[in-house]
């Protein structure tokens with residue numbers, strides 16, 4: 001269970017999150033929608049521990065742990081995964097090497113046995129197949145020269161490999177073609193279960209036809225202004241955010 | 248040092264992030280008196296039972312050196328060296344050949360073990376009679392090692408095996424005794440005595456080093472490796488390496504080095520000369536991790552090295568690859584003289600500086616023959632308060648029709664108190680030649696670090712990964728086992744550079 005209470009945060013003296021209250025119970029998938037610049041990515045960065053944000057108030061607990069007290073890598077090892085809105089390029093770093101290093105770093109932190117190169121390759125191929133991606137992806141440098149859609153798929157591949165218990169997907173659907181959207185959604189749905197929760201940030205109701213959310217929240221001006229069931233997304237699509245905030 | 252699995256494990260076992268090779272070995276040593284004068288030069292020569300011509304050669308160098316000024320053009324600064332306050336000869340006391348490892352000075356064995364040299368090779372290095380001359384029983388590709396301990400080569404492995412191919416691999420002192428004609432012909436033929444201050448000093452007092460001769464048409468069946476270690480206190484190490492690849496031959500040579508952790512600075516002034524005849528190839532790889540001094544800048548090695556290769560023959564090729572992570576001050580420009588038509592020179596370099604380290608390194612490519620080609624790829628990484636300079640010269644003579652050079656210099660900065668400088672000199676006197684130069688400077692971006700950390704890597708692992716990516720083009724030039732070691736070294740030398 002992820003519990004966010006009264007969370008306020010600023011960057012470079014500018015307050016972005018102005019008191020977020022949000023609960024994501026274990027096993028549920030919640031969607032966050034909201035206009036550009038409303039603080040959705042900021043929330044996802046604060047949750048995953050990016051530096052540069054001043055957390056001025058509130059708390060975040062995850063399965064009873066104080067999430068904000070943990071280093072980003074500790075959060076990752078504990079099962080938190082962020083699919084970036086803008087995945088980062090790592091020149092010269094092979095994707096396979098990166099994924100295996102990351103996976104093993106997490107396993108080490110949890111006191112589990114590391115996977116060797118052969119076992120990793122087998123696992124990676126299996127996930128690639130699931131996501132209908134080519135093995136070529138592993139040979140390339142992390143996100144370097146990837147198309148927008150390929151970058152997003154690479155994020156989903158990483159998620160599949162890390163097998164997190166809490167995923168934050170920041171506009172993973174943006175830039176995906178129709179087939180990819182379906183495949184990626186299937187990837188997320190495959191993780192669905194009593195021990196998996198997710199926060200899905202999106203601008204489009206269409207994604208929520210594939211990944212059906214338990215709850216939908218509207219983030220505007222740094223606050224959750226409305227919450228509802230999956231029908232809220234349809235309403236937003238039809239009426240825009242002006243109406244949503246008024247209601 | 249031979250970079251094998253064992254070595255890698257040893258490197259991995261570093262926990263406190265200090266300099267892991269900073270141990271001192273208590274071995275009985277034999278010293279020449281402190282200081283430098285003609286008598287010391289004579290003493291060294293006599294100790295090594297050298298012929299008159301070599302003594303004369305040394306004395307000539309010493310006379311030249313006394314008239315020379317220490318250079319100050321490099322982007323490095325260090326307190327004035329007192330050349331009279333050092334020992335110029337220190338050698339482990341030689342005992343009669345041990346019969347088994349049990350009889351070997353346990354301190355020496357401990358040293359080898361700490362360096363990750365496998366037991367089998369330890370035995371050979373320690374000169375155990377009859378120890379392994381057959382590479383067959385070790386599962387991996389053997390590496391022949393020449394170990395230079397302070398001033399003296401202590402042992403060379405796999406000599407018998409190499410001799411079957413007519414390859415000579417021994418210490419230069421032995422070569423002086425057994426192959427004087429080769430030494431006399433080539434010594435100083437690439438780096439003459441008066442070439443520069445440090446090379447000149449080396450010519451006067453060099454004590455040992457490695458010698459390699461690959462006969463015509465022979466492809467050396469294994470990697471050759473020299474392992475240098477400065478151990479004794481206040482000694483300078485002046486090794487001299489000479490590699491000759493005769494027509495159509497091929498050799499890959501590795502060089503590794505360590506020194507104990509000490510408060511005072513120690514001088515290392517080596518000279519390496521390479522000669523490649525028609526169609527010969529020499530690949531020379533260095534992983535340099537001399538003690539860099541502590542985090543406050545105390546101690547460390549002054550590494551003032553002259554390395555130069557002559558591509559004398561047509562279509563010959565000399566390739567330098569270096570990973571420089573150690574030393575307090577590095578002053579080093581491995582160079583190629585491209586005399587033969589269609590000859591090729593390459594320089595691939597990674598230089599890492601952290602804390603108070605200073606590195607001024609690069610290469611010189613002299614294009615003299617027609618259609619000569621050179622490639623320079625330099626990756627400089629600076630962290631802490633260190634200074635890192637690439638200094639390169641590409642010189643194309645009027646006769647070098649169709650010559651080509653490509654230079655790429657990339658600098659990566661970690662933190663905001665370090666410096667990176669690029670000083671490329673280009674002198675092109677041939678209209679048909681083509682010279683290309685590219686340079687970039689970047690910082691490890693916060694978003695790259697965060698991306699890695701969000702995937703579970705800690706900050707140091709993240710820096711290691713990003714830096715290794717940055718160096719990829721150079722690391723891929725290293726022999727495989729060396730490359731793995733170099734990657735670990737990069738990560739270790741940057742420990743504590745972030746956060």
Ligand SMILES: Nc1ncnc2c1ncn2[C@@H]1O[C@H](COP(=O)(O)OP(=O)(O)OP(=O)(O)O)[C@@H](O)[C@H]1O
Pocket residue numbers: 011012014016034035036037038039040041042043085
């Ligand atoms: N480093 C920064 N310095 C100053 N302002 C910033 C910084 N990062 C983000 N902001 C501001 O914070 C606000 C929220 O940005 P955020 O990226 O969280 O929005 P978002 O809801 O994800 O928008 P989008 O839908 O466009 O992705 C924006 O006004 C943005 O300009």
Ligand SMILES: [Mg+2]
Pocket residue numbers: 040041042085170
């Ligand atoms: Mg966003």
